[in-house]
Each structure stands twice: as C-alpha cells, then as structure tokens.
Amino acid sequence: MRNSAKRGTGTILTAALVSLALLLAGCEAGGPAPSPPGSSATPGPSEPTLSAPANAAASVHFTTQGDIGVKKTSQHVLDTIADLKPQFNLALGDFTYKAGIEQQFCDMVKGKLGENFPYEVLTGNHESDGSDGDIANIVKCLPNKLPGIQGEYGTQWYVDVPETNPLVRFVMVSPGIDFQNQQHLDFSKGSDRWNWTTNAIDGATAAKIPWTVVGMHAPCLSVGKYDCKVGQDFATMLLEKKVDLVLTGHDHIYQRTHQLALGTACPALVPNELSPNCITDSDSSMAKGAGTVFVTVGVGGESLYDVNNNDSEAGYFTTWSGGNRDPAFGTLDVTATADQLSARLVPAKGYTFTDAFTIARY
Template identity: 60%
Template sequence: MSGPKGTRLRVKALPAAAVVTATLFLTGCQPAATQPPPAGIPTASETAAASETATPETPVLRRTPDPGTTAGVSAAAPRSVHFTAQGDVGMGKDAKRVLDTIAGLKPQLSLALGDFSYQAGKEKEFCAMVAEKLGADFPYELITGNHESDGHDGDIRNFVQCLPNRLPGLKGEYGTQWYVDVPEQNPLVRIIMVSPGIKFQDGNKLDYSKNSPRWLWTAAAVDAAKAKQIPWTVVGMHTPCLSIGKYDCVAGKDLTNMLVEKKVDLVLTGHNHSYQRTHQLSLGNGCTALVPGTFSAACVKDSDASMAKGAGTVFATSGLGGAGLHPVKEDDSEIRYFATWSGQNRRAAFGTLDVTATPDRLDARFVPAEGSSFKDSFTIEKK
C-alpha cells in the first residue's frame, strides 16, 4: 500500500524530446487556474507524455507502481481479454451478489465505474469486501464517481490506496483519468477511463469541453490506439450523456460526439442505477452530431445485436452494481437510440456487463446476479 493520504507523486525525468513534444501539444490551450493540465498526454506515436505531478488544484491521486504481470493478464495469455464492468455498487447484499457473479465469471479484470461505498469513512471496508469476493490481487480498476470525487460519501484518494492499480503499463491519474493497454504487449484492447461532469473537492468539474486539455488527452489516447493497431478501444466513465434514466447528459455533448466521430467501439458508464444499451451510432450524412434530448434516425448505424467493427459506437450504462435501482423513462425522447434497458420499473435486475475481446470480435452480455433474470447480449465483429 502506498504512503499516507496526500503524499505527492514522484515524477521521473522525461527525455528532452518528450518534454518538447508535450510542451508543443499544450501550447495555446492552457486551462484556467482551477483546471490544471491532465497527466499522461499521449500522442499518435505515443512518444510523449506530460508530467504526472498532482497540483494543488487537482485531486491528489496516487499513481501506483506498475506491479508487473498479473494473473490472467499477460503477453503470454491466450488471444482474448475478458473483463466485467459495473458501477454504483454500495455495500449491501445486492452488491455482494454482484461481486459473487463477477467471481463466478472469472474475468481477468473488472472496471469499477464509480460510486462505491456510498458512506464516508467506509473505504477500507468496501475494499475488504471486494478483496474477499474477488481476491486481494484481483485487478478491480477504479474510476471515480460523484459520491467519492468530492469526499462526501467516501474519498477517491483513499479508494485508490486500498484498491490500487494492478495492471502493468497504466498511464495517467489512476482513479480519475488513465488508460491502459491489455495485455501490455501485443494488446487487444485499449481501456481509457475519464471523469467528465462531476465535482471534485475544490467544487469544480474537470473540463472536457471541446479542445480543452482533457478533451485533447482523451482524443489523443483514442488516436494512439488506432496508430498502434490495437483492435478494440473501450472508453469508461461514471457519467452518461445519452440516457433514458434519472440523469441526462452529464458527460457533455463535446466529449460524447468526439468519441462517436472517432468510432470508439464501446463506451461504458454508470451513474444511472439501471442498464441501458444503445444501438450502434455513427455521425455522417443527416447526423452531424448527437444532440442531447432529441432523436435522429440518421445517427443509428445498426439496430440489431450483431454489428460491424468500425461502423460506429455502442453506449452501455451498467449501473446495476448493487445500489438502489432507478426507474427508466420509457417516454424519453432519446429512447429510440436504445436497444434494451432494465430499471426499477422495467425488468428490474442487478448484475454486470461481461465483455470478451478477441482480435476479430467483441462479445458483450449483461449477466444478472442471483435473483435477477434480465439479460442482454451483442457483438461487434470485423467483417
């Protein structure tokens, strides 16, 4: 476990070329005083990286040392990557049933999409619950939710200490903004995790508006995955934009449209305590942008459950990790973007999204916890 709360990160000196490249990248787009430059900015060739120093204006987030190869995630593993994703967990019996479901699926890692204990001062107890169910060294990889980002229902700085990064090669601010290639060598998936739309301890939201440093960081991470010919790109965050749930476009239309324009394969969110999965969406003729609160048929690229790689983006809210359920709004104007959903008032369930990626195919399915029956499945395949 790393040092006491608030410890600053040690920063290794960067090569001169990397410093010059990172400086040029940020010229002309400096953030306001409350929005420091993000850490770990990649370029298309990934030859540059920005400083990972935490500033007084940024939540102090601890970057754990790369622990080396973890069980089930290595360059020598079979050519598939298997992970789960869920947010909005809590510490009750339903949360424990979902963790039991994850354990039974035996994934190589799990993406925790924010909102963990829902109780201040319970971080260690939450971490112990996860470790008991999944194993002390299991890669349960965190991105903050709004309940721990500002410390009022737990503190992300404490969660990243007791559930540290277990994946080799992670770059960025673990817990807030980071990416990792899995496996580290000859990767099949780049996972990019960001934190738009939620307040931190200074009361400010991180800026993911168009051409902001964090928007550019995310865009560069996506572009670099394509430059490396990594088969699949998955972006995760706590907040959604497209939504038929309690919360609307919290993540912001700028970030959302950039991910669709770049044809990210899969975008994962929580925040709404429900499951919501869209059709495959794409920009093009008749759909220059997704507009929150409206529907455009021209933005729907594929409406069945078998989709083509590179044709568009699927959004999946997987917020059924164990906290109390939210209803879905079946009269919402955006509902025609969605293929299926589960919430308090329709096919109520708890469970996790289960994803397996091979070089040519990504298979995803919602797996219900014991006592629930709702299911969903879809594929994205190179054709």
Template identity: 65%
Template sequence: MAGSLRTRGKFRLGAAFLALSLLLTACLPGPPEPPPPSPTGSPQPTTSGQSADTTVHFTAQGDIGVGSGAKKVLDVVAGLKPQLNLALGDFSYEAGIEQQFCDMVTGKLGTDFPYQLVTGNHESDGHEGDIENFVRCLPNKLPGLQGEYGTQWYADVPEKNPVVRFILVSPGIDFRNGPLDYSRDSDRWRWTTDAIDGARAENIPWTVVGMHVPCFSLGRYDCQAGEEFTNMLIDKKVDLVLSGHDHVYQRSHQLATGTSCRGLVPASFSANCLADVDSSTVQGAGTVFATIGVGGVGLYDIKSKDPEMGYFAKWSGRNQNPAMGTLDVNATSSDLSARFVPAEGYSLTDSFRIQRK
C-alpha cells in the first residue's frame, strides 16, 4: 500500500512539472516573423548600413499646368502617399501665376511635402513662368541637397544610409543667357559624372537621374538632351533616367553600350543596344529610360513609324491609349519596382522591376 502511494505521489509530481513546463513554453516568444515582402513579393535582404525595411517611395511626372488634368494627377499622388515627388519641369505654362501653381500643389499635398523641382523649358527663361519664383514658393525639402536647387542638384534619400541618389540636371534647356553647357568634359558634364561615380563609391544602391528633356522619344521632339550626354548616362549604368517635355508616356527596355553597341544614335535603332527586353531586369546590365510628360496638360501623338520604337517596351499618347498620370516607384536595398498609375478616367498600366545582383 505504501509503495502504491509513493507511485501515485511520483505520478502527481511528474504531472505537475509537465503542466508547469507547458505553461512556461506557451509564455515564451515564438520565432521572429519573416520580413514583409517587397512590392513585387521578394524579400528585402540587408546591405551594409541599410535596414531591411528601408524603402524610398517616390513619384515623378512633368508637364503639369494648372487645369483639371493637373489636379487629377495630384490627387493620384496624394493617394499614393510617397515620401517625395520629382516634378520634371514645365509647371504653370503662364507667367505671373507661379504662386497659383504652388498653392495648387500645396493644397493637394501639404506645405511640408517634398515636391522637388527641376526646370523645364517653359520657366527656364521666364517666358511662361520663372523657375526662381517656383523655387521660392516650392523650396527644397530634402536635407543635404548639393548644387543649385531647381537647375542642377543631387540629394541622397534617406540622408543617412541612403537607398537612392537623385541627380537632377538641365541639359538642352535655354536660360536667359542661353543653354547650359553639358558637352563632354564641361564643368556640368564633370559635375554629373562625379555625382554618379560618388553614389557608386558610397555604395548607394540606386542612382536615378531626372531632367526635363529626353533624347529618344516617340513623340514630337528629337534628342534635345544631347547624344553624348545620354550615352554617358548609359555608359555609367545609371539605373533609371526620368524626363518629361514630350507629352507622352514611354518606357524603354534596358539599354546598354559595349562591344556590339558603341553608342545609341538618335532617329535609328540597333538591337545590339538592347540589354534586356523583359519587365524584370538586373542592375548593372543597362539603363531604363522613362518619359512621364503626362502630368496634366494636353497629350501629343505617338509616331508609330518612329525608328526608335524598337527601344521601347510601353508607350501612350493622344492617339494610342491616352493617359495622364504618374510614375510610382519603390526602392529598397535589393529591388526597384515601378508602375504607371493613371489619373481618374484613364486605364493605362505599366510596370517594371530592377533587381540588384
């Protein structure tokens, strides 16, 4: 009988220890949750100095105006809630109403929002607005900006452990004293190449160049940005080049120079200059160009027989799937994904992605 009691006592003591162990296990924290996916569904590994969840979210468009189209596009930007917007030139299209334009922007996006400017041809020489007035009423909001805001500047975002270096320049633009010199080995050429090379040296994951005029286009204009300057951006393997001026949306394949493509020539096409024709590309293979001259004013036609069409993956104009809207971009340390978001009443869609090796 005593042995039976001892056995039952050991059983009860063991059961008590088991219950206590299960209770303590339930109170311990579980394994950490996996990091959230990137906008395209891939994980976001870290690189030196960058947090796994650091994302730079920005929008970009040019050729805006003060009409209903501009307000619809600003509504899209407001709904997307980016950290900053790149306004790629041609703002009010009328002298003397710069403050009206600025009030329209701040009324939609707020007075503290970084609505970052680079001049277009309509305000560079004052004939349909003055870039100096726009700079006063929509001043720079990015810390650490280098250069002359509104004309030629760069900024790293975030300022500490940056993910993107934005470089905004003004080739092919007439100012009051004539065009700025972006010819090979000029001061402004060297400033631009130094800004690109500096981003590489500082291990900043992405380099984005913005300017008002493109070189290659399916719309009205020829290579106002300059053939040599444009090929330099490709040689340097800038990840993404953004522009306006032509009132169309167009996005190129990934373009590259090399042994089989010494340089892209305007008004012609060479398949040897195509690095990748997918919507998903790898960083370092080439450069993607996007023109987003659809920020609010009237659209231009697409020239369907333009020889440069072979360089482009997507296009839209007045005569082909017309749309106003904005480019919406998310960049992490490992991935840059972009999409076109149309304004109300339009249906154009486009998306592409660049991944780091």
C-alpha cells in the first residue's frame, strides 16, 4: 500500500496492519455470503433459498427424484433433500398415488423443505389422467418458484438457471404417459410438442448455455419393468441434440447409462437390444459433448421394483439398484458449474447404495 506523505515508521506500520486485518476479515473463507435479492437474511435450516449466481465461477445445485408417495420412506427422502440444502428440487412425477390427498402431499413437502422452497413439479402418469391424483391440484399447492419459466408448468416447461448468465437449461416434458381418456400428448416427430422441445434444446445451444438437462417421467431404456414409453424417435432425438443429461422416474429403480451417442455405426437408439457402438464412454468420468447420460431416479419413496440383471438393454447401463439388488430410496444430488456437471445418488436413512459421475469440459 503506497502513501505519498512522509510519516514515521511506526505510523505507517500500524496503518498497514489495520488495512491488512480488514482485508482478511472481508475475504475470510467460509464467511457469510450476501443474501440473494428478495431472500431472507437468515433462512431456517430446513428452508433452502434459491441463489442466483451471475458469473461463470458460480454453481447451480439441485436435487431430483420421482415416484414419491406419502409414506415414511417418502419423508426420509425429503429429509435427505433438506440436509443437502439444494437451491431447488425437480420432482419427476407420481406424487400421491391416491386421488384427493394432493394437499396432504404438498403439506408434507412444505413441512420438510419449507413453505418457500422451489419444489418444481412435472406430471407423472398417476396424476396426469386424474385417476390417482390431479396434476392441476399439485401445481396449485406447489406452484413454480423459479423465475423466467416458459411453457405450461407441470406438463411442458423449460427454465434457465440462473435467469441471468444461465449455467443450465432445464427442459421438462411429458411424452409417453396417459392423460384424460387414455390419450397421450402428441410428442411424435414433427408435432407441435416435438418442435417445442427441439426448439428449447436448440435455444440453449444457441445461447451458449453450458449444460442442457431434459426431465421426463418415463424412460426409454430400462432394466426395470417398463419399455420405451417415450418412443424411439424421441429418445434418438435427445442423442442427436447431444443433451447432456436426461432425468426420468416411472420405473421404481435407480439406473444410470453409459454415455451414449449417435454415429455412423449407431444411427438410432433401438430399444430392447444392445448396440455397443452407441456407447462412447463407459466409466464415471465423461467429457462434455461426447454423448448423453440417462438416469432413472424412481426411488423417491413410494416403493421399489425388481431389476433384471439379464435384460437385453443391461449393457447400456453402468449401474442399477432395485428391490432385489442393492435396494435404496434416495435422491440424485447434482451440481453444475461452467466447466463440470457432477452428480451422486444420496441414499435416504437406512440405505447404503450410492453412485457418482461427472461430465466435464476438457
């Protein structure tokens, strides 16, 4: 620190020490960060707040799971989420499993995570047709709390997080599940909903948003009980667009694929058979742009299905867990920076199975 005035050595030394102490106090690691605009200065431990990082050094931290229910295990998963303190949660459908108790479900969520926590919802098949609940009621008592959302919240929407200088675009869609009168929403190739989805993904690329995450209730590939309900064309399109991460529920298991991509020897993703040429990376440290990772997190608390170790699609997967193999309820915990997306399965109380992977820019 320079001082043009001539002073005694003791005076200069004292001023320098005071300035250094003040500088260290302001930069102390672990010191309190300023609260985001509009947030409480002292949020409670069970009421995480949505931060708004505004530069490439910031991060986005979220949790995600589906197939939740209103059981003790459901509450244990919510406790796990609360302990992780994410900025928000993506709930991938199938909430109450019973009509008329939507408010009970919402009260359970708010009781564990806080009244103002962004618990963002996407319909599953149990509430999409009203038979075991109604997505309209869930949307009413768990409304969107993320700024800048586009589309129809609960059914087909996307949002950039943070809203300014975003790190992740989340595209949430509902192909392959029944709505009223057993009718699917039309996500077939070239349809309005197909075009809406591809435009949302392409828009993220054009805006140079570092990561694109697609969420939908039903998976395509699975070692569980379901087939490719979203359709081969839709799943192939996600590979063609080089979506970084696809999140699903529906099958009450946990499963993660290798990184998959299209190419000359893999022109399409064909369900019910294995094409090794579609696999671009088979370990847990992957490179951005080399393919897409599909993760099913249907372990939110309702129940667990068995997995088939000999399934024809098993070769696509790195790991899996179900009722008959390493059973665990839990949540996927994801953090994204400009340079890396890292995720881990965090088991709920009483369970031990876990998984972890990263996708990084090299």
